[in-house]
Amino acid sequence: MAMLHRHGAEEYRISLQGAPGGDQVLRLSGRLDLPATEHLLAQFRRVLAPTPPASLTVDLSGVEHLDSGGALALNLLSQRAAERQVPFKMEGLSPQAQQMLALMQPQRLGPPAPPPHPRSRNPVTNLGVGVLRLLADLGEVVGFVGSLARALALVARRPAILRWRDVELYMERVGVDGLPIVGLISFLLGLIMAFMSAIQLKTFGANIYVADLVAVAMVRELGPIMTAVLVAGRSGSAFAAEIGTMVVNEEVDALKVMGFNATVFLVLPKIVAALLMVPLLILFSDLLGIVGGMVIGVTYLNLTVYTYVQHTFSALSVPAITTGALKGLVFAFLIAGIGCQRGLTVSGGALGVGRATTAAVVAGIFLIVVADSIFAIVTYYL
Amino acid sequence: MVSQTALSPSPSQPPIVVEGVSLGYGGKALLEGLSFSVQSGEIVVIAGGSGCGKSTVLKSVIGLLKPLSGRILVHGVDLARTSDKELAQVRRGFGVLFQSGALLGSMTLAENVALPLAEVAHLDRSALELLVRLKLSLVDLDGFQDYLPAEISGGMKKRAALARALTLDPSLLFFDEPSAGLDPVTSAELDRLILRLNQTQGTTMLIVTHELDSIYAIAHRVVLLDKAAKGIIAVGEPHRLRDDSRDPRVQEFFHRRPRN
Numbered sequence: 001m002a003m004l005h006r007h008g009a010e011e012y013r014i015s016l017q018g019a020p021g022g023d024q025v026l027r028l029s030g031r032l033d034l035p036a037t038e039h040l041l042a043q044f045r046r047v048l049a050p051t052p053p054a055s056l057t058v059d060l061s062g063v064e065h066l067d068s069g070g071a072l073a074l075n076l077l078s079q080r081a082a083e084r085q086v087p088f089k090m091e092g093l094s095p096q097a098q099q100m101l102a103l104m105q106p107q108r109l110g111p112p113a114p115p116p117h118p119r120s121r122n123p124v125t126n127l128g129v130g131v132l133r134l135l136a137d138l139g140e141v142v143g144f145v146g147s148l149a150r151a152l153a154l155v156a157r158r159p160a161i162l163r164w165r166d167v168e169l170y171m172e173r174v175g176v177d178g179l180p181i182v183g184l185i186s187f188l189l190g191l192i193m194a195f196m197s198a199i200q201l202k203t204f205g206a207n208i209y210v211a212d213l214v215a216v217a218m219v220r221e222l223g224p225i226m227t228a229v230l231v232a233g234r235s236g237s238a239f240a241a242e243i244g245t246m247v248v249n250e251e252v253d254a255l256k257v258m259g260f261n262a263t264v265f266l267v268l269p270k271i272v273a274a275l276l277m278v279p280l281l282i283l284f285s286d287l288l289g290i291v292g293g294m295v296i297g298v299t300y301l302n303l304t305v306y307t308y309v310q311h312t313f314s315a316l317s318v319p320a321i322t323t324g325a326l327k328g329l330v331f332a333f334l335i336a337g338i339g340c341q342r343g344l345t346v347s348g349g350a351l352g353v354g355r356a357t358t359a360a361v362v363a364g365i366f367l368i369v370v371a372d373s374i375f376a377i378v379t380y381y382l
Numbered sequence: 383m384v385s386q387t388a389l390s391p392s393p394s395q396p397p398i399v400v401e402g403v404s405l406g407y408g409g410k411a412l413l414e415g416l417s418f419s420v421q422s423g424e425i426v427v428i429a430g431g432s433g434c435g436k437s438t439v440l441k442s443v444i445g446l447l448k449p450l451s452g453r454i455l456v457h458g459v460d461l462a463r464t465s466d467k468e469l470a471q472v473r474r475g476f477g478v479l480f481q482s483g484a485l486l487g488s489m490t491l492a493e494n495v496a497l498p499l500a501e502v503a504h505l506d507r508s509a510l511e512l513l514v515r516l517k518l519s520l521v522d523l524d525g526f527q528d529y530l531p532a533e534i535s536g537g538m539k540k541r542a543a544l545a546r547a548l549t550l551d552p553s554l555l556f557f558d559e560p561s562a563g564l565d566p567v568t569s570a571e572l573d574r575l576i577l578r579l580n581q582t583q584g585t586t587m588l589i590v591t592h593e594l595d596s597i598y599a600i601a602h603r604v605v606l607l608d609k610a611a612k613g614i615i616a617v618g619e620p621h622r623l624r625d626d627s628r629d630p631r632v633q634e635f636f637h638r639r640p641r642n
Contacts, residue, residue, distance in 0.1 A: 034503040034550060041509060067551040069503060072513055099582040109515050113525035116533040348532035349487035 012036050013062070014043055024053035029062025032070025040073040047077070052084045061092025071097070071104035079106065144341045148271075151263040166269035167276075174235045175277030179284065182230055186285035189222055190214055190292025198301055207301040211311035214293030219316060223286040224324050225372060228331035231278055232364035236339035239270050240360035243343025244353040252344070267340040271333060278332035279325040286324065327375055334367040395458055396421045397554055397586050398443060403452035405438050411450055412438060414612045418605050423584040425576070427597050427620075429635065430607035436590045437481070439607070440558055443588060444478055445469060456554070474502065476554035477547030481562055483539040485531040491518060491542045492527035498549045517545045521575065537568040544575070555579070557589040561596050573599045594638065606632060 012030035026047060032040060047056065058074065060066070066074075074090065081088035093101070120126060155162045197213050243266055246252050255262050290312055297303040342360040346352045398420040406412040413435045420426045428436045441447040443454055445461035453460050459472050485494050495514045499505070505513065511527075518524050521541035531539055540560070547555060560576070561569035573596050579585045580600075591597065597604060597620050604623060606616040608631055616623055616632045624636035634641060 034499065037503055037509065037513075038505050041506075068513065068516070069505075069551075072509065072516065076509075076512075096582065096584070103520060103582075104516050106512055106516070108519055109512075109524050111525065112528065116529055348530070351488045352532075 012040075014040075016047060018053065020053070021051045022053060023055045023057075025057045025059055027059045027062065029064075031065040032063055032073070033065060033067045034069035037069035037073050040070065041076065044073060044077040044080075048080055048084060048086065052081075052086050055087040056081055056089075058088075058090045059092050060090060060097065063092075063094075063097065066094075066097040066100050068100065068104050071100040072106075075101060075104055075106060140345055141341060144337070144344070147263045148267065148337065151261060151268055154261065154264060155268060161264055162272070163265065163269050167273050170235075170270050170273030171277050173238070174231060174274050175281060178231065178234055178277075178281060181234070182227055182281050182285050183288045185226055185230060186218070186223065186288040187292040189226060190218060190289035190294075191296055192292075193217060193222075193289075194293035194296035195300065198296055202301070207297075208303060208307065208311055210293060210297055210301060211303070211308045212315035215290055215312040215315045216320070218289035218293075219286045219320050219324050221372070223289055224282050224327040224331065225368065227278065227282045227285045227328065228335060228368045229365055231274070231281065231332070232335045232339075232361055232368065235270075235274065236335040236360045236364040237357045239336060239339030240343040240346075240357045241353055243267075243340055244346035244356045247344060247346045248349055248353060262344070267337075267344075270340055271336040274332035274336035275329055278335075279328035282324055282328040283321075286321070323375075323379060327372065330371050330375075331368050334371060335364045338363045338367060397457055398588060399455040400439075400443070401453050401455070403442065403454055404450040405435060405442050405447065406450055409450070411612065413607065416452070416613055418614065418617060420586055420588055422586055423580070425580055425587045425589065425600050425602045427601035427604045428588065428590045428607065429592055429597060429604050431592070431609060431635070434607040434609040436592070436607060437558055440556055440588065440590045444476070444556055445473065474498075474550060475552055476556060477550065477552035478556045479540070479544050479547045479558065479560060481558045483531070483543035485539055485543055485546070487531050490528050490530055491523065491534075491545075494531070494542065495527075495546045495549055497546065502550060517549055518542070520548060521545045537564050540564060540568075540572070544572075548579070551583070553584075553586060555585050555587045557587065557591070559591055560589065561591060561593050566595075569593070569596065570599075576600050594636070606635060 012028065012032055015027045016024055017027065018024035024047070047053070058077070060074075063070075078088050078090070090101075120129070194210050194214050198207065198210050201207055201209055201213075243252070246266070252262055252266070255265055294305065294308050294312075297308045298305055339360040342356040342363070346356045396419040400416055400418050403416045404411045404414045405416070416439065418426075428439055430436050438447065442449050443456065443461075445456075448462045454462065456472055457475065459468060461469060461472065464472075485491070486497070489497070492511070492514045495517050496510060499510065499513070515524055515527055518527055521544050523538060523542055523545060526534060526538070526542075531542070534542070540563070544560075557576070560572055564572065576587065576589070577600055580587060589596075589600070601620050603618060604616070604620045605614055606623070607613065608615045611631075616627055616629060618627075620636070623632055627633065627636075633639065
């Protein structure tokens, strides 16, 4: 057996001398490196497989380069030869190659260290672990609400400890920076809603009621919900990622050690900013939704702007608008609160921050929908 | 395509050559007119006070930062002006240990160490596992292959990162502050590991550090940078620089003397 193996620019040569079952000499030359390892291993298997030689000598005098891959392959060959009780020796080793072979001895390896968190395969155990984790998670949320209440009490007593400059910063992030996307989505939503209902209402000659429909739907439900979902996606996630990264970098620990209340320092400015801005964003969203509806009303249904606006006003009442804005307060609290809470419970680096950010958005949207359902029931009975 | 001769160490050409290089960010030079080379099998330490641009030099040599002027040759290839393919090929021949380890947090230690292999070799699972565990055993982390980086200590992370840097048996190794954040014992062990790699495999190393103990222990030569001078103020064997240099800035550094 004699052959040349090429891959890319490198190569090695392998040849086997001696009769099968007798004393054999395996000559290797060239580069025995990582790219060649897989091929080497396959060749070596054939040397010992069908009829093992009486003895095997590996001549390495022609080897120019031996790296960890080649050394591992040679060590495995020696190990297999020993298993088959074939006398084995290597010749022509440079001191460097000898060092490399010594480093790559599979016998050096010990048993694996105990796993950091024993993972059970028993489904009952896993269910139990899952439930316990959920309860612990719930406990953390309750604890967070408690620390928030305490922080609010502290601020109520001494408003100066709240970082008002941070509040301004987050008001800009949540509110001003959110205007374009909230405006665009609401405008398109009004447009689509008016268009879809116009097709139906036209057949009954009830064109003008498009204005009522858009106004009521936007102000009561869609404005608050759409705005809240957008804020959860834009700001809830940002809060979680920001605080989570601060936790990973030990910045939160530093704040605690310096005697700051992390909730007052990090969480409250975000919640206060969201509480101030989300209701305003909702009013803005209502307005642009109605404008979107009006575009369809004027262009497609041939209504005048005056009639459309008048009908819109007659359909709306002050309580309807304030209820929408009030919802905004609740949504803002939930979104910012859950965002910060998820951020504070981050552990384990970049992966943990990603997980917390996802959780903040998912939990935020879930809480928005739950709160909105409660609102619907409460306003019905009032 | 890099020819094989260019990638294998040749005595005529040093593996790292820095020629008249200016470095900086945003067009503003932090260092000017740098020239030095690292010979094959040599351990060169880049030292200097904080903010003098040590890490910047390292970044430019590994091709993460383009020099403002001048050129840097690694194995005869100018990394700032070469094709992506050639850059990848040259980089495959070197390992880098970043200051914080830079292990990928979502992967186990074994997966981190196996990462550079995927590009080069296609080993079956059992051989790959053996190879990875042997690499980890080089840094005394055998057995921890299934741990995530978040589950081990800072010193272990650093060693695991070194194992990853060693995966492809690089002929060139770069270290950014290897002993930062390590206890003296672990730090001394790392120094010993560096020396062993250098002696057994002739690995050429460029190391950024300001730990004097490490410098005396491992450096064949020191390149001393200074912030005010915007460049190199001394090059030489560390003990010789300490004892013979007349430059007060060199004396300050080696004798830990505060300025003023």
